[in-house]
Amino acid sequence: MTKTVTIAHGNGGEENNELIKKIFYKHFENDILAKSEDAAVIEDGKLAFTTDSFTVSPLFFSGGDIGKLAVCGTCNDLAMMGAEPKYMTCSVIIEEGFSTRDLEKIVKSMKNELEINGAIVVSGDTKVVPRGSVDKLFINTTGIGEIVHKNISASALKEGMSILVSRDVGTHGATIFAAREGIELESSLQTDCASLYPQIKALIDANINIIALRDATRGGVSAVLNEWARSSNVCLEIEEETIPVQEEVRGICEMLGFEAIDLANEGTFVLAVAKEDEMQAFDVLQKTHITSAIIGTVTELHKGKVILNSSWGTKRFLDLPTGELLPRIC
Amino acid sequence: MTKTVTIAHGNGGEENNELIKKIFYKHFENDILAKSEDAAVIEDGKLAFTTDSFTVSPLFFSGGDIGKLAVCGTCNDLAMMGAEPKYMTCSVIIEEGFSTRDLEKIVKSMKNELEINGAIVVSGDTKVVPRGSVDKLFINTTGIGEIVHKNISASALKEGMSILVSRDVGTHGATIFAAREGIELESSLQTDCASLYPQIKALIDANINIIALRDATRGGVSAVLNEWARSSNVCLEIEEETIPVQEEVRGICEMLGFEAIDLANEGTFVLAVAKEDEMQAFDVLQKTHITSAIIGTVTELHKGKVILNSSWGTKRFLDLPTGELLPRIC
Incomplete structure (x- = not known):
């Protein structure tokens, strides 16, 4: 690894994982941390x-x-x-x-x-x-x-399960970028920053068996999906068109050359449930955010990988974000 | 309170208490924090x-x-x-x-x-x-x-109890000051920084009933004694001559215009026990540090105050440290 710590080491993506593994996990090694x-x-x-x-x-x-x-x-x-x-x-x-x-x-x-x-x-x-x-x-x-709900784990995903997001993605990253650069926004774009326990409680109260759950902070939804694919050794196939993104966030992403799916969120989570729980989970999420969506399925196509399916029938890998992204986003 | 935060607000003394009370305790108010x-x-x-x-x-x-x-x-x-x-x-x-x-x-x-x-x-x-x-x-x-030992509390001190320190005081503050100012030391002064649980376990294993216990970090032994006097509404009478201070620390204090008793420690604690446990507690402390000492007694002379008795028979109040002391000491 490099001789000095770089901004990329804090990106929530590939380099960040490297720093954590090679220095912190190596010395602090124990089963819980692992x-x-x-x-x-x-x-x-x-x-x-x-x-x-x-x-x-x-x-x-x-x-x-x-x-x-x-x-x-x-x-x-x-x-x-x-x-x-x-x-x-x-x-x-x-x-x-x-x-x-x-x-x-x-x-x-x-x-x-x-x-x-x-x-x-x-x-x-x-x-x-x-x-x-x-x-x-x-x-x-x-x-x-x-x-209050046991056994939620990034390693528990299995073929056939469904992947949902709790709302449109990328607003926190886009908001901080706009604030820092002094970009005047026409509409009311604001961070998604919110406490998620009330929504999780609603899912639990509806008797939904939560398989995996993670808020998509640094590294965005991409980081969550990639971690799940690796930890569970499965393929996550995501329908690109179903990923909810606000128009304004899309615009800022074009300026930045970023993907909304890589941007940090602070009140948006990704959820995995069994296929039979999919619609009920979706109904619960809809009560808080009309933009929540079912975005994909767990398959065995390319184990350890995330695949984005376009509406044109093409497929591409979605990698863990790399590089500098936005420092001091959280 | 002042309109901006000053270095004195982080001194572990009077101004630090003010900042904590007027901003943090005020809003986060609850019984545990209090x-x-x-x-x-x-x-x-x-x-x-x-x-x-x-x-x-x-x-x-x-x-x-x-x-x-x-x-x-x-x-x-x-x-x-x-x-x-x-x-x-x-x-x-x-x-x-x-x-x-x-x-x-x-x-x-x-x-x-x-x-x-x-x-x-x-x-x-x-x-x-x-x-x-x-x-x-x-x-x-x-x-x-x-x-593993319940009911240790800054509010539990009563008349007649004994006050001990686990070793000579002020080495951490003096070491950091010397390092920062590039002072060449003739001897081997070093921080007292150490893990204290082994010593506490030895006290517990010796069946000593610990009444109050606090490590003398920012604000030094002075801050601990003053907090105890206030919390328990008692007077702590300290025999100034019994406070253990290394020669080198004393020298640095003279240069600084500080008192060793106000300097930060990172492996030194103050202990209150009943009079009848005093000698046994002292014996346990001696096993780790020959400089440990019995330094005073709880009385009712001036409730809420700490008094330093000199060997000449004079008395003076020991106040909570105020002012800037040394920033970034810990």
Whole structure:
């Protein structure tokens, strides 16, 4: 591996995986970590435990801020393991000179989002560093949730199962890009940043057997699909036309030369269920987002690979995102 | 409060408390957080849960590095609640261009220290940010421990109890200061950074009833004593001459105009026990550090205050540290 860490090492894609495996997994090696799920399962399967640091820039953007993001990000990782968020820690690193009014605004956003999840902050840490040591403010949140739906796993996908997305994809990445570049948007594009536990609870309450579940953050839907294909050693065949993308996101993607399916989301998940649960799961998802969709099927065509089928009948591989993408997206 | 966050707001003393209370506690308000202990007690008193972010500069220093510090810091906060460290998360924010060799060195230090604690990293996060967005590397560790000695509390001190320190004070602060200023030291001064659970286990195994326990990190022994005096509404009378300080630390303090008792430690704790347990506790502490000492007694002379008695018979109040102290000490 290269001698220095590059921006690509934080992209949520191929290079990011390499850094994690060659340095962190290698030394911290243990069975729980090796599962590489959104959250660790501990205490005989009773609790889920996960961490995330947030470095998003700008701190405030259309539809959210770093505080909302920090609570959603960690609570969503718990929700993705079928866990109800319960306890959270909050550790903030603040640059000297940061506005206390902005700090309070961020903390209030966190509080609002905690209430949606029914979780509380039980422990915290505050560090203030001299000007130039950090760009404004970073937040770490680490959460514990109580597992209410067991055995959700990236390794459990089998032939014939269905793949769904909970809403249109790529809005967080597109929003942050637009905010950073000062692009004036005609319509009301905003981040999808939202707490997902209420939707997961609705699926559980509808007795849907969730096979795999993951929020499509860094690396987007592409990263989730590729991880699932590898972990379960199956092929995921995705119907390209069914992937929901807002017009405005599509426009920004054209400017960027990106695919919406590679862009980060902060309130969008991918779900795998048995074929017979497909329509009921779709009905539940539709109640929150009319743009939710059934996007593909698990097959055995090319094990470990994701295939995009076009409406013209052509097929191409969808790879794990590589390269720089957008740093400080979350 | 002031309109911007200042370095003093991160000092572990008076201003730090103000920031935490007026912004974080105010909005995150709940019974567990309000206890303001080193770690939150959750799950009906079974588990302890705590977080810490590490921003120390330089990353490598005499006797340790940021990785060792990050594991000791969080595991020690668990140990201070009478908990055996079990699970940890590790979230790293890395500046673009950081050496992968140094990163691996840091991760190896973490691994070594985790083994001493018998804990494992079960979940992690890696963010890479562009040059200038962070100064080299910050680490957050968040830990869960299993409580093996219940009811340790800063609010439980009563008249007649004894106060001990586990070793000589101020070495971490003095070491970091010397490293940063390029001061050549004649002797072998190094940080006290160490995992404290083995010592706590020895106290528990000796059947000592631990009343209060806290590692004297930012704000030093002064901050711990003042918090205890306030939380328990008692007076702590400390015999100034009994506070153990290395000659070299004393020298650096004179240069700085600081008191060793205000300096940060990363492997030194303050302990309160009943008078009848005092000698046995002292014997256990002596097995690890010959510099450990009995430093004072709980009285009712000035409730909520700490008093330093000099060998000349004079008395003065020991206040919570204020002002800038040393930023990026941990």
